[in-house]
Amino acid sequence: MDLINPSRSIEQKSRKFLKSLTRKEPSELLLVIGTGVSAAVAPHIPALCSWRSCIEAVINAAEDLEVLHPSDIGEFRQKVTEDRDLLVLAHDIIRKMSPRTGDTKPNFFQDCLMEVFDNLHSQIQNPMLFDAILQLMDQGTMVLTTNYDNLLEIFGQQQGKPMESIDLKCKEKVVQWARGLQKYSVLHIHGLFTDPCGLVLDPSGYKDVMHDQDLMEEFQELYRIKSFVFLGCGETLRDQIFQALFLYSVQDKVDLEHFMLVRKDSHDHFYKLQAEMLLHGIKIVSYGDCFEYMPQYFRDLVAQICRRRSPDSSAADSTNLSIGTACSDCVKRKQDENGDVTEKRIRKGNGTFSTNVQKIL
Numbered sequence: 001m002d003l004i005n006p007s008r009s010i011e012q013k014s015r016k017f018l019k020s021l022t023r024k025e026p027s028e029l030l031l032v033i034g035t036g037v038s039a040a041v042a043p044h045i046p047a048l049c050s051w052r053s054c055i056e057a058v059i060n061a062a063e064d065l066e067v068l069h070p071s072d073i074g075e076f077r078q079k080v081t082e083d084r085d086l087l088v089l090a091h092d093i094i095r096k097m098s099p100r101t102g103d104t105k106p107n108f109f110q111d112c113l114m115e116v117f118d119n120l121h122s123q124i125q126n127p128m129l130f131d132a133i134l135q136l137m138d139q140g141t142m143v144l145t146t147n148y149d150n151l152l153e154i155f156g157q158q159q160g161k162p163m164e165s166i167d168l169k170c171k172e173k174v175v176q177w178a179r180g181l182q183k184y185s186v187l188h189i190h191g192l193f194t195d196p197c198g199l200v201l202d203p204s205g206y207k208d209v210m211h212d213q214d215l216m217e218e219f220q221e222l223y224r225i226k227s228f229v230f231l232g233c234g235e236t237l238r239d240q241i242f243q244a245l246f247l248y249s250v251q252d253k254v255d256l257e258h259f260m261l262v263r264k265d266s267h268d269h270f271y272k273l274q275a276e277m278l279l280h281g282i283k284i285v286s287y288g289d290c291f292e293y294m295p296q297y298f299r300d301l302v303a304q305i306c307r308r309r310s311p312d313s314s315a316a317d318s319t320n321l322s323i324g325t326a327c328s329d330c331v332k333r334k335q336d337e338n339g340d341v342t343e344k345r346i347r348k349g350n351g352t353f354s355t356n357v358q359k360i361l
Contacts, residue, residue, distance in 0.1 A: 021283075021301070031228075037152075038149055044125070048149060117148075137156075143185075144189060164184060168187075228259070264286035265289055
């Protein structure tokens with residue numbers, strides 16, 4: 001992933017937005033933010049650029065703090081350059097820095113993470129994305145992240161918002177978040193760096209959640225009734241945890257309508273991905289052919305979405321009702337779907353959740 005260069009000003013032509021997205025109410029959306037968002041907001045922290053960069057930063061911190069044997073440092077550096085499952089590698093690193101008893105607390109991994117993410121509050125340089133995200137949250141958009149950092153929460157608190165970070169350990173808060181009762185909460189499905197014991201690095205880390213039928217139904221219902229918007233999520237759809245919680249727990253995905261904003265750096269790859277993702281109910285949308293375009297594109301997109309809620313915009317939209325999102329057939333289908341969801345929740349569901357998570361890309 002390319003980093004944003006703060007000293008580089010790039011203009012791109014005005015881009016069209018999908019009306020199927022801009023005509024959504026903010027409360028109908030669930031925003032999924034990945035490493036691309038953190039990298040855009042704080043470009044000078046290498047660990048925020050990608051999973052690989054984060055692991056490399058942790059290894060460097062372990063070397064500086066002298067909490068791993070030099071031979072282990074060399075081995076892990078070699079592995080991080082190979083094409084392997086980075087979640088498994090991260091788990092192996094944690095185990096090396098944890099007690100031999102198998103208990104993960106206390107451990108040196110927490111010290112390494114604190115070293116890597118030191119002084120985050122002073123690292124926010126390009127807040128455009130966060131301003132747009134908070135604008136959506138003000139109007140009811142839910143936010144989920146695969147990131148370990150809490151940059152969004154820090155920025156929101158600086159703006160006077162009652163931000164809160166939650167992870168999968170606290171079922172009560174997760175349920176409240178899933179039901180829209182935690183307006184300014186951000187769900188970290190991998191955990192947060194400030195609480196290494198809550199980090200989820202492999203399928204075994206979320207087995208309690210996966211076997212909790214009530215909680216799984218909450219996640220499944222969200223994926224059915226909300227439109228997910230993926231931002232800065234290059235690898236999220238490959239993520240086993242996300243797949244288990246959402247992608248492979250919901251049937252008839254072709255009837256869903258989710259959106260993923262991506263960089264179009266290759267025409268062939270982009271249009272192939274577009275066709276493939278439609279089978280999973282995900283519309284691939286390009287914000288441009290350069291990573292630097294993402295903040296401006298997203299800010300303009302949010303302005304379009306929120307504009308529809310202002311009194312002045314109602315007249316302008318009235319001329320387009322014939323091609324709006326709420327045609328009679330669509331409304332009827334959505335009502336039928338919601339009725340099916342309610343009925344399924346009452347029956348507690350009849351299906352079993354498969355533990356064999358597959359790859360979709």
